[in-house]
Each structure stands twice: as C-alpha cells, then as structure tokens.
Amino acid sequence: MLKKTTFFFLLALFTLGFSFPQNPADAEDFEDFLNELQPDFLEGEGEAENPEFSQGLGKFNPEIQRPLTICMAAGHLDLNPHTSSYSTESQVINALQxxxxxxxxxxxxxxxxxxxxxxxxxxxxxxxxxxxxxxxxxxxxxxxxxxxxxxxxxxxxxxxxxxxxxxxxxxxxxxxxxxxxxxxxxxxxxxxxxxxxxxxxxxxxxxxxxxxxxxSVFTGNMESFSGAYVLKTREENTLVLEKNENYWDSQNVAVGQIVIEISEDKSENTWLFNTGRADWLISSFDINSLLNKDAVRISAVFGTTYLFFTCKNPVWNDADFRNALLAAVPWGKLRSDNLIQATTLVYPLSGYPEVEGLYETSEEEALELMEDARKKAGIAPDKKLQLTFGIADNDYMKGLARILMEAWEPLGVELVTFKISEDQYLSNIPYLNYDLFSYSWIGDFADPLAFLELFREGSTLNQTKWTNPKFTEKLLQAAEETDEKERYRLLGKAEQILLDDGVIMPVSHSISLHAVNPTELGGWYTNALDIHPLKNLYFRETKYEMPDNVAFYLWQDASRIF
The missing domain is CATH 3.90.76.10 (Dipeptide-binding Protein; Domain 1)
Known part of the structure; x- marks a missing residue:
C-alpha cells in the first residue's frame, strides 16, 4: 500500500511508505529521542492491553464520546477506493468504504x-x-x-x-x-x-x-458510502466524517464525528496535541516539544523503500549492466540515514526463508562486470552511458543521487537526474521514460506476495515492466501450493531471482510514527501495516491529575490567545 501517499512526504518520514527521518539534522534529534524510549517500541510492542476492547466491540460509554480530531500530513488525498494508492488515503477510505x-x-x-x-x-x-x-x-x-x-x-x-x-x-x-x-x-x-x-x-x-x-463495495458514486462513516464536508485542509446511520454495525461505532486536519506544520500540530485540541497526530509533529512522551508510538512496519530500474530502455533493460552498477553501490553510505536498513525486498516474516540480499560493494568487480557487459552488447569501452533518474524534489533524494553518481562515474555511466514535485511523483512514474525511480511500499496484507506482486508480469502494480520466466514460474508454483511452508519457500526463490536480476536496490524497511494517548483513546494499536480502523476507536473514562508542565503550557497558551 502503499498502498499503499503524500508518497514522498512519507518517504521523508518513513522511507509508499515510511522510514523516519530522512533529513540527517532531524535524524540526530530523533535518534536521541529513541535512545530514551523503551526498546520494545521498535518491536511493535509497548501497547497496553485494552481490557475493554478485548471483550468485544461496543464496550464503551456513550455518554463520554465526543468528536475525534486527527492531524495528518497528506499532500495528495484521493478518496476513490479504486484509484487511490497512498497509505494516508487508505486510513480515511477504510472508514468510508x-x-x-x-x-x-x-x-x-x-x-x-x-x-x-x-x-x-x-x-x-x-x-x-x-x-x-x-x-x-x-x-x-x-x-x-x-x-x-x-x-x-x-x-x-x-x-x-x-x-x-x-x-x-x-x-x-x-x-x-x-x-x-x-x-x-x-x-x-x-x-x-x-x-x-x-x-x-x-x-x-x-x-x-x-x-x-x-x-470494498463502491458504487461509483463518491457521495455514497458502505463503511462506518460518511464524508460530511471536505474543505481544502479539513475533512469532517460523521457516523453512517445505515451502516450494518452502527450501534458499535462509538465516535459520532471525526475531524481530519491536513497539516505539515509540525509546530502547530504539536501545539494542538499538547493543548488537547488534537487527539491523534500522524507523522508530522515535533517529538522534542511533545509534553506527553508516553503518547509517542513508534513501530516497525511491513514495508520497504527501494530504487528500481524501469527496464524500458537499452542498456538498462539488460541484467548484466544493472548488476555491474549494483556491484559499485556503496550500500552502507546509501542506507546510512535510515533506522532499519534493508538488503532484501520482503520484510522478514516468520517462516519465510532467508534470501541473499544486496550488501557487498566491489569497485573491481563492478569494472569487470561492466567491461564484460559492454563486450557482450558490442559497446565501446570508452562510450559514455547515460542513466536517467527521476527523483522527488527534496534534499534526501538529491543526496541519494549524488552517492550513485559518484559510484557509477568510474564505470563510464553519467547519471542525469530529473526533479519531480513530491505530490506528483508517484502518479507520474508510469508516464515518464526514465531509467530509475524510487518507491516506498507497505504490504497490503501480511504475506510475501504483497511485495512480489509489484513485479509479476501482467500485474497492474508492476511499474518496472520487468519480466522473467523463472520468476513467473515460481509465482505460479506458489499459487498452486497449499502447504504454507512450501509456498513460502517458492516465494523466497522468486524474490532471489528478482534480486539476482538486478531490478531493485533495497534501501530501508519502514517504521511508523504517531502521537496518541492510549489512556484516553481506546481501540488504537500499533500493527505491522500501520492501519488503524477508525470505526473501532472510542474515548475512555480517565481520571488523572494535570502535570505541572502541562498546566504551565496551557497557561502560556491562554496568555497567547488573550
């Protein structure tokens, strides 16, 4: 899923799909904060068991329910379930359809x-x-x-x-x-x-x-909804969702109204949360200014960011040339700004076999492979080869391009970058004839096929246009297999073929970053797909004394208003 946005904002935060952060300056502050957290946050734990929810839906007090306010950063928000592809869109659509x-x-x-x-x-x-x-x-x-x-x-x-x-x-x-x-x-x-x-x-x-x-059931009418909520109003930066009274399980939907504020202003979002005006922040907030550090939710996500060759143009539709380039990539440097570095495509799953990833760098081997590839293709050793790289217009991607440019120049390869606006990046990939792009992907279901489908011949998700009969054969064999262990083995073989053919360059696995107070908001859990169904959320009864720092902050807030 990238789902599935938002894409490169999330790339800057999560590394389709989410590695946070990509700005090295921000990374230092973020890593300092991580060091103060309990290590189980990055394991997807740290979430207190909710006894009310574990007893089943509908265990909430209707008298204390109120509107829920969410702040999220989303440069692109397509609410058509058939055409949307961003994870932030999925979060909203799952409530509507x-x-x-x-x-x-x-x-x-x-x-x-x-x-x-x-x-x-x-x-x-x-x-x-x-x-x-x-x-x-x-x-x-x-x-x-x-x-x-x-x-x-x-x-x-x-x-x-x-x-x-x-x-x-x-x-x-x-x-x-x-x-x-x-x-x-x-x-x-x-x-x-x-x-x-x-x-x-x-x-x-x-x-x-x-x-x-x-x-989901979608009639084609954007004003008709099959989910727990309807879209009441939509303005430039605000969406208001209201409970769908015709929904089959409406009696178990606790929150009657959800307000979604679209904002990339970290300071403003943090202030809204600190003063109780926002209940949940997605990605875009200042951790160090957050008063309630216990509200931070960081977890590993079933996602990967990678670069991929489109396999459209000579010579980069040839695996020999691609593998020559991969041998020269300084993998440690390329991945250095990411918390969870990736050498393979599929995020490790229980029972999935170990796949030989991409991590070795050898300038000598790269020169030999390039020399052999040129001879085989009849290309002169001194002929300059051009490779076009479509990048999002941000500092992180410019940095990656510089690393690759320096690594590939000794091979006689000229890397030419073309900048694309961040909010248009993903949608433009199918229409641009560049050789290399970046992609972030969160699996839509916890299965290796959620990643391998991106490269299957005939798949509507295949942006590379790469085909390989051996890869196709392994996927077909896996589709026929009913034994899960054997099916995983076949899918692992398919991934190995993909990596050995030099189609992708894995960079990082994803993490999610949220601020949400679990003592007040029930039904919210960290999970591998970073999906949090809105219909399951409800407000809990809470009684606590206001900490001195929060009281002082609210006093400052009141003084700035009056």
Missing amino acids: EGLFCYDPKTLDPLPALASDYRISRDKKRWTFTIRDNAKTSDGLQITPQTVIDSWLRLQKTPDAPYASLLDCIRGIKEYREGKIGQEEVGLKANGQKLTVTLNNPTAHLPRILCHHAF
Whole structure:
C-alpha cells in the first residue's frame, strides 16, 4: 500500500511508505529521542492491553464520546477506493468504504464485515460468501452479492487502478480486464444473498486481500458510502466524517464525528496535541516539544523503500549492466540515514526463508562486470552511458543521487537526474521514460506476495515492466501450493531471482510514527501495516491529575490567545 501517499512526504518520514527521518539534522534529534524510549517500541510492542476492547466491540460509554480530531500530513488525498494508492488515503477510505472483510485493529486478521460468513469447497477453489441482510450504503441502497460483483468489475475497468490485478486469482477476471471475455464468463456469481467466487488456484490468503480498501463495495458514486462513516464536508485542509446511520454495525461505532486536519506544520500540530485540541497526530509533529512522551508510538512496519530500474530502455533493460552498477553501490553510505536498513525486498516474516540480499560493494568487480557487459552488447569501452533518474524534489533524494553518481562515474555511466514535485511523483512514474525511480511500499496484507506482486508480469502494480520466466514460474508454483511452508519457500526463490536480476536496490524497511494517548483513546494499536480502523476507536473514562508542565503550557497558551 502503499498502498499503499503524500508518497514522498512519507518517504521523508518513513522511507509508499515510511522510514523516519530522512533529513540527517532531524535524524540526530530523533535518534536521541529513541535512545530514551523503551526498546520494545521498535518491536511493535509497548501497547497496553485494552481490557475493554478485548471483550468485544461496543464496550464503551456513550455518554463520554465526543468528536475525534486527527492531524495528518497528506499532500495528495484521493478518496476513490479504486484509484487511490497512498497509505494516508487508505486510513480515511477504510472508514468510508467497506468490503467483505475488515481488519482486526490489533492483529490485522480478517474480520467478517459485509460478509457474515463463508465456506470453501474441498478443492479450495470455490468460496461462497453470505452477504448480511442489513448491509446498506449510506444512501439506503441494499448491498447484495450483485453489488459486490459490480464493484469488483468496475474496478477492473477503471483506468490506472493500481490494485486491480490482486484479484487475478479469480477465474477470468484478468481476461475481463483486458477485454478478452465478457463479465458473464468471470468466476463471480450471485444467488440470493450468496456470492460464489471461483478461483484459478487455491488462495488461502484471499480474506487478507479482501480487507484492502480497493475491494470494498463502491458504487461509483463518491457521495455514497458502505463503511462506518460518511464524508460530511471536505474543505481544502479539513475533512469532517460523521457516523453512517445505515451502516450494518452502527450501534458499535462509538465516535459520532471525526475531524481530519491536513497539516505539515509540525509546530502547530504539536501545539494542538499538547493543548488537547488534537487527539491523534500522524507523522508530522515535533517529538522534542511533545509534553506527553508516553503518547509517542513508534513501530516497525511491513514495508520497504527501494530504487528500481524501469527496464524500458537499452542498456538498462539488460541484467548484466544493472548488476555491474549494483556491484559499485556503496550500500552502507546509501542506507546510512535510515533506522532499519534493508538488503532484501520482503520484510522478514516468520517462516519465510532467508534470501541473499544486496550488501557487498566491489569497485573491481563492478569494472569487470561492466567491461564484460559492454563486450557482450558490442559497446565501446570508452562510450559514455547515460542513466536517467527521476527523483522527488527534496534534499534526501538529491543526496541519494549524488552517492550513485559518484559510484557509477568510474564505470563510464553519467547519471542525469530529473526533479519531480513530491505530490506528483508517484502518479507520474508510469508516464515518464526514465531509467530509475524510487518507491516506498507497505504490504497490503501480511504475506510475501504483497511485495512480489509489484513485479509479476501482467500485474497492474508492476511499474518496472520487468519480466522473467523463472520468476513467473515460481509465482505460479506458489499459487498452486497449499502447504504454507512450501509456498513460502517458492516465494523466497522468486524474490532471489528478482534480486539476482538486478531490478531493485533495497534501501530501508519502514517504521511508523504517531502521537496518541492510549489512556484516553481506546481501540488504537500499533500493527505491522500501520492501519488503524477508525470505526473501532472510542474515548475512555480517565481520571488523572494535570502535570505541572502541562498546566504551565496551557497557561502560556491562554496568555497567547488573550
């Protein structure tokens, strides 16, 4: 997910998807702060068990609920679930639109949403879902199995829909997207309240895929919502969400109104939190000025930032030339400003095999590989090779470009950079004929395929245009495999092929950064995808004495107003 924004603001904070920070000056302050934290924060722990929530939804006091205010930095905010691709967009869309499953706020396991239950055939290729009788959109439209089918097929015919190919496990849906067959031949059938989905291969992780906002029920009407909230108003920097009274589980939605302030002003956001005017800050705030340090939530995220070759232009569509460049990369220097450095693409998962990453630098080997590649391609040793690098217009990316420029110059390679505005970076990649780009990606579900799908031939997420028959074969074998250990082994082999072909340059794994007071706001948990379903949030009853420093701060705040 990058989801999925916002993209390069988040690159500056999290390193699609999130390594914080990228500014070395900020990094020193940030690392000093990290040293003061308990080490379990970076392990994704440090979150107190919420006894109220663990007993189930709806365990909140309705009398103390009030509007919730969130401050987030988002230069781009597309609320169309079929075309959005940024993680900040996903955070909002998950509140407005819902599909057959939703995320457990703590474990991220799929929970029943519009589908009350399902069953799987013996061959694991036919899933039958029961759609809830009381499922409606905000404008009163009954949600039926056909509504789900229409939404998924609409996604397939939507231009620039990044996640459409994640449904390619459904029989015929890829061919339908490509205009080769009609919708009646797709493996989606409605019968009463039953939706039958026929798959090409057993797909045990299908419920995890269907949690993603792209597969929510969306009628195409941007003023109609299938989720727990509706978008009441949208101004330039403020979104107001209100509870959807037609939502099937509305009685368990605690907070009636959510105000989302779009702001990159760290000082202002911090002041709002310190004075109680904001309940939750996402990414953009000044840690050192935060009065309540216990509110800081830092955790590892299932995400990776990497550079990738587009494989469009000679000579960079040749693995020999790419690997010559990779041998010359000073990996330690390239990754030095990141808290969690990455040598591979897939963030390590339990049970996933070890993959040989990229970490060795050898100028001598790089020269030899480049010499061999030039001979093989019939290119003169002294011919200058140009490589174009599309970068976001910020200091961090300019720094990376300088590192690569110096490393590749002895190989006879001229690195030419082209600056792209940060808010337009991601959307422009498919249309720019440059050789190298940067990407940040947070997996949309906790599975290696969430990363490998980015390079699958025919995938709507494949920005590289790279193809490799061996890689494709391993993915097909994994799709047929029902044993999870063997499936992981095959996916690990696929990742190794990707790395050995020199398509990507892993830089860092992601972390998330939030400020939220867990003693006041229930239902909020750190998790691997950095997704926090708004429908599960509620205010707790709290009684505490105001610390002296907070009282003094509020006195200063009052004096500045009056």
